[in-house]
Amino acid sequence: MTTSVSITVNGRTxxxxxxxxxxxxxxxxxxxxxxxxxxxxxxxxxxxCTVLLDGKAVKSCALLAVQADGAExxxxxxxxxxxxxxxxxxxxxxxxxxxxGFCTPGMILAARQLLxxxxxxxxxxxxxxxxxxxxxxxxxxxIVRAVRRAADAMSRA
Amino acid sequence: MATTTVPKQIxxxxxxxxxxxxxxxASTYTDDLNLPNAGYCAIxxxxxxxxxxLSIDASAARAMEGVLRxxxxxxxxxxxxxxxxxxxxxxxxxxxxxxLAIGEVRFVGDGVAAVVAExxxxxxxxxxxxxxxxxxxxxxxxxxxAAAGGPFVHEELGTNVAFTFPYEFGxxxxxxxxxxxxxxxxxxxxxxxxxxxxxxxxxxRFDRGHGKLEIWSTTQIPxxxxxxxxxxxxxPEHSVRVIAPEVGGGFGSKLNVYAEEALVGHLARELGRPVxxxxxxxxxxxxxxxxxxxxxxxxxxxxxxxxxxxMRVELLQDLGAYHQLLTPVIPTLTLLMLPGxxxxxxxxxxxxxxxxxxxxxxxxxxxxxxxxNFIIERVIDMVADETGVDPVQVRRxxxxxxxxxxxxxxxxxxxxxxxxxxxxxxxxxxxEALLAEQAERRKRGEVMGIGIAAYVEIxxxxxxxxxxxxxxxxxxxxxxxxxxxxxxxxxxPHGQGEETTFSQIVADALGVPxxxxxxxxxxxxxxxxxxxxxxxxxxxxxxxxxxxxxxxxREKARKIAAHKLEADAEDVVFEEGHLHIVGAPxxxxxxxxxxxxxxxxxxxxxxxEPGLASTRFFEPSNFTFPFGSHLCVIDIDGDTGEPTIRRxxxxxxxxxxxNPMIVDxxxxxxxxxxxxxxxxxxxxxxxxxxxVTGSLMDYAVPRASYMPSYELARTTTPxxxxxxxxxxxxxxxxxxxxxxxxxxVVDALSPLGVRHVDMPATPEKLWRALAGRDGGASxxxx
Numbered sequence: 001m002t003t004s005v006s007i008t009v010n011g012r013t014x015x016x017x018x019x020x021x022x023x024x025x026x027x028x029x030x031x032x033x034x035x036x037x038x039x040x041x042x043x044x045x046x047x048x049c050t051v052l053l054d055g056k057a058v059k060s061c062a063l064l065a066v067q068a069d070g071a072e073x074x075x076x077x078x079x080x081x082x083x084x085x086x087x088x089x090x091x092x093x094x095x096x097x098x099x100x101g102f103c104t105p106g107m108i109l110a111a112r113q114l115l116x117x118x119x120x121x122x123x124x125x126x127x128x129x130x131x132x133x134x135x136x137x138x139x140x141x142x143i144v145r146a147v148r149r150a151a152d153a154m155s156r157a
Numbered sequence: 158m159a160t161t162t163v164p165k166q167i168x169x170x171x172x173x174x175x176x177x178x179x180x181x182x183a184s185t186y187t188d189d190l191n192l193p194n195a196g197y198c199a200i201x202x203x204x205x206x207x208x209x210x211l212s213i214d215a216s217a218a219r220a221m222e223g224v225l226r227x228x229x230x231x232x233x234x235x236x237x238x239x240x241x242x243x244x245x246x247x248x249x250x251x252x253x254x255x256x257l258a259i260g261e262v263r264f265v266g267d268g269v270a271a272v273v274a275e276x277x278x279x280x281x282x283x284x285x286x287x288x289x290x291x292x293x294x295x296x297x298x299x300x301x302x303a304a305a306g307g308p309f310v311h312e313e314l315g316t317n318v319a320f321t322f323p324y325e326f327g328x329x330x331x332x333x334x335x336x337x338x339x340x341x342x343x344x345x346x347x348x349x350x351x352x353x354x355x356x357x358x359x360x361x362r363f364d365r366g367h368g369k370l371e372i373w374s375t376t377q378i379p380x381x382x383x384x385x386x387x388x389x390x391x392x393p394e395h396s397v398r399v400i401a402p403e404v405g406g407g408f409g410s411k412l413n414v415y416a417e418e419a420l421v422g423h424l425a426r427e428l429g430r431p432v433x434x435x436x437x438x439x440x441x442x443x444x445x446x447x448x449x450x451x452x453x454x455x456x457x458x459x460x461x462x463x464x465x466x467x468m469r470v471e472l473l474q475d476l477g478a479y480h481q482l483l484t485p486v487i488p489t490l491t492l493l494m495l496p497g498x499x500x501x502x503x504x505x506x507x508x509x510x511x512x513x514x515x516x517x518x519x520x521x522x523x524x525x526x527x528x529x530n531f532i533i534e535r536v537i538d539m540v541a542d543e544t545g546v547d548p549v550q551v552r553r554x555x556x557x558x559x560x561x562x563x564x565x566x567x568x569x570x571x572x573x574x575x576x577x578x579x580x581x582x583x584x585x586x587x588x589e590a591l592l593a594e595q596a597e598r599r600k601r602g603e604v605m606g607i608g609i610a611a612y613v614e615i616x617x618x619x620x621x622x623x624x625x626x627x628x629x630x631x632x633x634x635x636x637x638x639x640x641x642x643x644x645x646x647x648x649x650p651h652g653q654g655e656e657t658t659f660s661q662i663v664a665d666a667l668g669v670p671x672x673x674x675x676x677x678x679x680x681x682x683x684x685x686x687x688x689x690x691x692x693x694x695x696x697x698x699x700x701x702x703x704x705x706x707x708x709x710x711r712e713k714a715r716k717i718a719a720h721k722l723e724a725d726a727e728d729v730v731f732e733e734g735h736l737h738i739v740g741a742p743x744x745x746x747x748x749x750x751x752x753x754x755x756x757x758x759x760x761x762x763x764x765x766e767p768g769l770a771s772t773r774f775f776e777p778s779n780f781t782f783p784f785g786s787h788l789c790v791i792d793i794d795g796d797t798g799e800p801t802i803r804r805x806x807x808x809x810x811x812x813x814x815x816n817p818m819i820v821d822x823x824x825x826x827x828x829x830x831x832x833x834x835x836x837x838x839x840x841x842x843x844x845x846x847x848x849v850t851g852s853l854m855d856y857a858v859p860r861a862s863y864m865p866s867y868e869l870a871r872t873t874t875p876x877x878x879x880x881x882x883x884x885x886x887x888x889x890x891x892x893x894x895x896x897x898x899x900x901x902v903v904d905a906l907s908p909l910g911v912r913h914v915d916m917p918a919t920p921e922k923l924w925r926a927l928a929g930r931d932g933g934a935s936x937x938x939x
Contacts, residue, residue, distance in 0.1 A: 085181070096818045101405070102406060136406050138822060138826055143861065
């Protein structure tokens with residue numbers, strides 16, 4: 001048994017026949033080949049699978065693809081929206097906010113939500129805002145700096 | 158020699174070359190691979206810590222639509238060998254370690270059967286159709302009971318003690334006779350779960366026409382894995398290709414040869430179709446190696462001025478159920494590093510490695526050295542406490558000061574200046590002001606602790622004579638016709654940034670831009686040889702191999718340039734992409750001209766072969782010994798016991814630095830993992846041998862708001878061991894961090910008479926100590 005969904009991913013609308021138990025993350029990775037969204041824990045605790053659903057950060061391993069029917073999804077591949085890099089991507093690069101890079105796409109998309117909620121965040125707000133995303137490489141120090149740098153860049157833009 | 162150029166890239170804060178693909182989602186991790194016509198593997202694991210397998214009925218699973226193959230331990234017994242352990246420990250007991258259990262399961266997560274199906278969902282569904290009948294046996298959980306007698310994890314051994322390793326240096330009895338101060342303490346390094354955010358994954362493809370097996374794996378050691386898989390699967394080594402694509406963190410947990418790597422390779426060969434396995438987070442917790450889990454019973458003899466007289470240490474290492482690649486070797490590193498930064502006149506160690514019905518312990522960031530440094534740096538603070546001498550002074554009075562420095566364990570520390578690092582730390586942190594602040598706060602009834610820890614780590618692993626599987630590193634350097642440079646390095650990074658730092662080294666040596674350099678790694682068919690990335694060796698050994706190859710290429714380039722300039726090679730200088738006559742910069746040729754000449758080869762000097770390339774192996778003459786001192790300030794909430802790291806200041810000396818941004822990042826991450834062990838993480842098996850901290854709901858991997866910011870400073874003492882003068886930095890933070898944080902915790906509670914607290918220092922433990930309910934040094938702290 002399959003079901004039809006229509007999901008707009010990174011600006012392109014796709015009509016797909018899918019198994020109802022298919023998770024959104026597997027839809028993105030296996031059906032669309034958008035492997036920038038990672039699976040770290042399958043239990044919504046590590047945040048590696050974070051994407052934007054209608055502009056809100058969600059954990060795509062804890063959503064069924066059918067729940068995204070009619071929605072707009074942005075993954076890391078679509079974040080820059082035609083530019084080379086989004087200011088958050090630039091800032092993570094400049095501040096060495098990543099090492100192995102596995103948590104990075106989810107971290108950047110969670111940070112985008114955070115900056116939408118707090119365009120001028122304090123360090124504490126940044127740390128709390130990223131609490132849904134685990135990183136084991138950086139100790140978070142440079143991630144916090146990167147988000148602060150991106151906030152500055154985006155407020156100037 | 159007139160070939161020295163001023164470094165422009167080495168030492169510069171260069172943004173990483175690997176980042177553009179990582180921040181855009183364009184990188185390829187193992188699970189991102191989508192091999193055509195692949196089958197998907199899932200593994201049935203034991204729910205019991207110790208049980209006899211009475212029967213396995215896989216008929217329903219085999220009959221399920223979409224299932225391609227189901228295998229048990231018996232099915233693969235004759236086609237896959239036992240998993241290896243690399244060691245040089247005399248008399249080590251090595252029970253068989255099969256890729257799937259035969260007869261008995263020995264830990265929760267032990268593999269029992271494997272399914273390959275058309276898709277991963279069917280494979281998982283099929284696992285539920287496999288019926289295994291178990292007879293549960295009494296599990297071996299407590300390491301001390303296991304050391305004392307039965308039941309035995311491996312019945313046929315008649316003991317759980319896999320090895321004993323006694324060591325003695327100096328006159329230990331004299332050290333304790335008439336010692337004015339004797340301290341006894343049990344110190345626990347609790348079990349840790351490495352938690353790389355990327356779960357382990359393996360994909361394999363077998364080319365029947367060529368008899369060739371290709372394996373993609375989340376590994377830190379592609380070349381060692383290649384050799385081991387060839388042996389395990391009975392395939393010629395030249396017919397095995399291992400690829401470590403983008404690897405999402407390792408911390409030692411991917412420095413291994415795992416059952417799934419052999420199993421997936423075998424299944425791909427047998428099915429004639431590609432096979433992929435990706436571990437779930439639950440499998441990661443249960444069946445990827447754990448770290449630490451060591452008990453130390455200490456006796457320390459000291460003088461009233463705080464100088465050490467001697468130390469007796471009984472070390473008990475929980476090995477888990479089987480040896481993984483380096484399981485028994487890890488505690489021997491603890492033994493080696495017990496003297497820390499200090500002159501220790503006498504040392505007696507009894508080390509035992511003991512099997513229990515748990516996942517294997519093995520290399521986790523620091524691998525035996527955080528354990529050692531935790532012991533010795535707690536000892537220093539206990540001596541300070543007992544003698545009333547300031548902990549800074551106790552450290553200074555015992556520091557090794559002459560280098561190379563011989564230690565009580567027979568090591569020769571290469572270079573160091575421990576006082577200088579400590580001086581800079583005290584200055585950076587303003588120690589005097591902190592002491593004054595603490596006195597003020599204590600008057601107000603607030604709980605504030607200041608902790609200091611020095612450290613020396615053993616890095617740049619290492620001389621081959623001291624390692625179980627070779628300690629060299631290899632590099633092939635190829636200058637292509639267009640002047641592009643390809644470096645093929647055996648160190649296979651997974652976050653350490655060698656694509657950037659190695660490019661910096663090449664750019665300085667050859668005067669080419671960073672963009673003209675490609676650093677290739679992690680593919681054994683493209684990179685001919687290597688050992689891998691672990692033990693903080695990538696720069697100190699892998700970078701050193703690159704330096705040797707660069708020197709060869711520079712020498713040859715000078716010969717070719719000299720021929721073109723009609724001069725002696727000795728008179729040719731290499732400068733910013735040009736080669737010119739010393740003192741006559743106008744008589745010059747570009748590096749590109751030399752490269753072109755090397756490949757056109759129609760006018761080369763006599764005896765010079767065409768081409769411009771070199772392959773070199775670097776064998777280090779010694780380990781390297783980075784060092785430093787860290788300080789942290791902790792506030793403890795008097796009502797809730799919650800600790801907050803208010804400041805963390807680190808002074809590290811890792812020798813010459815190629816890229817300060819990357820070095821700082823390594824310190825941040827390393828200290829972060831120490832914060833994790835000190836305050837949050839503890840892997841717990843209950844009395845049934847169930848891993849009760851087997852998920853992220855139960856195992857407290859710290860999140861951003863749990864973590865402090867870091868203040869970093871550096872001293873620079875190059876090592877003479879390699880041409881770069883770099884010592885390595887990957888594990889420093891983890892090694893320094895635990896005692897630094899726990900010394901601060903104990904210092905905070907010291908007015909209450911607390912002398913030691915076991916990790917992790919949870920709010921409950923600290924609240925109990927503050928409320929006088931118990932000393933905080935809970936004996937169940939492991």
